[in-house]
Amino acid sequence: MNQPQLQQLTEQISQQFFGKEFRHKAVFNDRLKTTGGRYLLGTHDIELNRRYLEEHGRDELIGIIKHELCHYHLHLEGKGYQHRDREFKELLKQVGAPRFCTPLRAVQNRRGPQKRHDYVCTGCGKHFIRKRRFDTSRYVCGVCKGKLTWHRTIDSV
Template sequence: MNERELQQLTEHISEQFFGKVFRHQAVFNARLKTTGGRYLLGTHHIELNRRYLEEHGRDELIGIIKHELCHYHLHLEGKGYQHRDRDFRELLQRVGAPRFCTPLQTVRNKRRVQKRHEYVCTECGQHFIRKRRFDTTRYVCGVCKGKLKWLRTND
């Protein structure tokens, strides 16, 4: 799908579901990483993430366009266009638009396991687990003031 087809699709959805004309631009923005699309308050344009079309298909993209058109039309009418506003939630339900989009299955969105550094006191044997590694010569055990020794890093 190219930019012209996206513009036509957006205009068609606006007329079909909202009964109103979409007078601004709808474009793909390659810099969007974690969101399906966004409505720009200053220019009234809509930017969409092309990867949603590639990963989830046309139906998901249509849902995102409906969602952004809810922001668009409510903002132009001077009504509550934010996610928390009642007008917005009611319009979403009326046109069948999702409140949130399906997450992308990319490497960046998968939860990364945080490293854990384990230390032990040489005198009392107290174990400490920390997110950050630190210099054991500058710190002492909080229980007995003994020296600390780095054991291992858990991944």
């Protein structure tokens, strides 16, 4: 699918499901990594991830287009267009658009084992598991105000 075909599909979906014209641009953005698409508030354009078409097919791409068109039409009407807004959730249900897109396989596989850091309080013996290491001289235990020491690094999946 090329740019003109994507533009035509987006205009057709907008007319069919929303009964309104799509007057801006719909383009593929190959730099998108973890999301299926995005609606740009400043230009009112829609950018879509081409890999969703290649990996999940046309139906998934149509769902993403519907989702972004919900943002588009609600924003132009001055209604709640964000994910947390009731109007957005209701419009998603009306047009049959997904709230979130299916993750790409490449994104799922890219994340390997994640390290966790285990800290122990010398006062009460409580363990604190954290994603990032931190300077133990700057922090104390939240339970007893005792000194924290780094205990070990844990490899988790």
